[in-house]
Amino acid sequence: MQPILEVRGLTKTFPAVKALDGVDLSVLPGEVHGIVGENGAGKSTLMKILSGIYPPSSGELFFEGAPTAIRNPAAAIRMGIAMIHQELNLVDELSVADNLFLGQERTKAGRIDRGRTRLEADDLLAQVKAGFPSEARVGDLSIAGKQLVEIAKALSYKAKVIIMDEPTAVLSEAESSALFSLMSRLKQDGVAILFISHHLREVREHCDRITVLRDGRLVATFHADAATEGAIARMMVGRELADLFPPKSVPSAGTVLKVTGLRLVRSAPPFDLEIRAGEIVGLAGLVGSGRTEVAEAIVGLRPKVGGEIEVGGQAVSIRRPIDAMRCGLAYVSEDRKERGLVLGMDTVQNVTLANLRRYAHPVVRKKEESAAVAAWVEKLDIRAGDLHSPTLYLSGGNQQKVAVAKWLDTRPKVLLLDEPTRGIDIGAKREMYELIQNLAADGMACLVISSEMPELLGLCHRILVMRSGQIVGTATTEEEIMRLAAGLEPLLVD
Ligand SMILES: Nc1ncnc2c1ncn2[C@@H]1O[C@H](COP(=O)(O)OP(=O)(O)OP(=O)(O)O)[C@@H](O)[C@H]1O
Numbered sequence: 295m296q297p298i299l300e301v302r303g304l305t306k307t308f309p310a311v312k313a314l315d316g317v318d319l320s321v322l323p324g325e326v327h328g329i330v331g332e333n334g335a336g337k338s339t340l341m342k343i344l345s346g347i348y349p350p351s352s353g354e355l356f357f358e359g360a361p362t363a364i365r366n367p368a369a370a371i372r373m374g375i376a377m378i379h380q381e382l383n384l385v386d387e388l389s390v391a392d393n394l395f396l397g398q399e400r401t402k403a404g405r406i407d408r409g410r411t412r413l414e415a416d417d418l419l420a421q422v423k424a425g426f427p428s429e430a431r432v433g434d435l436s437i438a439g440k441q442l443v444e445i446a447k448a449l450s451y452k453a454k455v456i457i458m459d460e461p462t463a464v465l466s467e468a469e470s471s472a473l474f475s476l477m478s479r480l481k482q483d484g485v486a487i488l489f490i491s492h493h494l495r496e497v498r499e500h501c502d503r504i505t506v507l508r509d510g511r512l513v514a515t516f517h518a519d520a521a522t523e524g525a526i527a528r529m530m531v532g533r534e535l536a537d538l539f540p541p542k543s544v545p546s547a548g549t550v551l552k553v554t555g556l557r558l559v560r561s562a563p564p565f566d567l568e569i570r571a572g573e574i575v576g577l578a579g580l581v582g583s584g585r586t587e588v589a590e591a592i593v594g595l596r597p598k599v600g601g602e603i604e605v606g607g608q609a610v611s612i613r614r615p616i617d618a619m620r621c622g623l624a625y626v627s628e629d630r631k632e633r634g635l636v637l638g639m640d641t642v643q644n645v646t647l648a649n650l651r652r653y654a655h656p657v658v659r660k661k662e663e664s665a666a667v668a669a670w671v672e673k674l675d676i677r678a679g680d681l682h683s684p685t686l687y688l689s690g691g692n693q694q695k696v697a698v699a700k701w702l703d704t705r706p707k708v709l710l711l712d713e714p715t716r717g718i719d720i721g722a723k724r725e726m727y728e729l730i731q732n733l734a735a736d737g738m739a740c741l742v743i744s745s746e747m748p749e750l751l752g753l754c755h756r757i758l759v760m761r762s763g764q765i766v767g768t769a770t771t772e773e774e775i776m777r778l779a780a781g782l783e784p785l786l787v788d
């Protein structure tokens with residue numbers, strides 16, 4: 295079969311790094327092609343070249359067998375290559391229909407043809423099985439809904455290749471499986487899909503072929519069933535990986551964080567939580583169960599109407615984030631955009647941002663600051679190349695690590711982590727678990743919010759499950775988590 299899209303010897307050099315080095319890739323019509331690799335391996339860069347965002351430094355491109363150049367995103371779209379960005383490119387204030395036809399408005403006699411816009415929009419939404427109308431405001435949709443609008447938009451361009459950069463990183467399990475069934479329908483229509491993900495299980499299950507990149511180079515392309523998850527992970531990191539979860543440390547007796555009767559609104563049930571020194575408590579629940587809201591309320595990012603917080607046995611009053619930081623609480627947000635990095639600032643500035651005062655005597659001592667940051671870079675294996683170039687240029691996973699380093703640099707007593715391994719590759723995940731386990735061994739109290747059940751089970755001493763803003767129980771198995779999270783009766787065992 296002739297590839298729809300092919301690259302040979304593709305190289306991309308940025309001032310500080312060679313992001314891609316002689317990569318070959320072929321994409322067949324109607325195939326789902328998985329792209330995997332560690333953070334910074336070059337996955338997003340490759341996709342950005344294919345969608346016309348970056349020009350390659352060298353290498354050849356072929357579309358339907360003919361040599362070609364993809365000069366800009368508009369040219370890519372005209373050829374039939376569409377990219378679903380992680381940071382979705384939609385206008386929140388506009389309706390779904392208006393977003394779908396932005397730049398390709400359906401007109402009649404020089405005016406927007408409302409009827410036709412609506413009809414075609416409804417048809418596209420039906421194709422992706424969206425459960426919302428074309429007149430809905432995009433800002434009111436969930437992330438999963440916005441992704442569907444992006445995919446519908448790709449269909450409106452009659453895309454033959456759709457590129458998805460970590461689409462499932464922000465989806466719940468149910469939303470992800472809806473996306474996979476949509477992908478298999480698109481496949482039947484002959485659409486080729488390039489699918490980036492750090493979840494090796496879903497990559498193996500839903501892709502036909504898989505390409506592994508490491509340090510900008512092609513490691514191999516193979517049929518999905520030709521390699522186990524373990525084998526793929528080894529190809530990604532180029533070495534044997536130790537067990538994913540390091541042994542758990544033993545928590546001590548003293549309570550570090552005590553939250554009693556926390557309420558976000560008057561009508562809500564009270565929220566209680568206790569974490570001991572060295573204890574890692576997991577907070578499970580479906581997307582929307584209120585896990586993030588509670589964490590945000592604890593650290594003063596969100597108003598609360600009542601409740602007491604004690605840190606190390608002392609009652610504290612937390613109204614603003616600065617209060618939380620002063621009494622030793624640190625919260626690493628789940629949100630990629632709002633994760634508290636200033637993307638225009640460099641890695642050094644970002645890591646010491648929350649804690650600059652420590653380095654100011656009264657003028658910031660640059661050497662001391664750089665040494666502290668270098669230590670974090672080493673400890674978290676942040677692959678930043680030049681620590682003085684903007685974090686904007688770091689790969690997604692490495693940005694996440696910088697955000698964690700920033701909060702650890704405040705030397706907290708309590709660390710609240712919201713989806714800490716989202717967008718992080720398997721090797722870095724292992725390192726993140728080890729780091730959390732080591733922090734706990736040193737007496738830190740940790741709260742880990744995660745939608746990945748194996749992660750909670752492998753990492754935490756105790757798992758609390760939330761539903762509708764409330765803790766509904768403690769779980770020790772995946773099944774218990776799911777039943778509690780969804781509000782189902784426990785299975786009767788006879
Ligand atoms: N615009 C840019 N300027 C400079 N360097 C860049 C730029 N974009 C990417 N890089 C660098 O190129 C390398 C590859 O980054 P890329 O974003 O492609 O990685 P990735 O495989 O998508 O990683 P992740 O899994 O973390 O998203 C990294 O070292 C990154 O810092």
Ligand SMILES: [Mg+2]
Pocket residue numbers: 337338339689690691
């Ligand atoms: Mg990326």
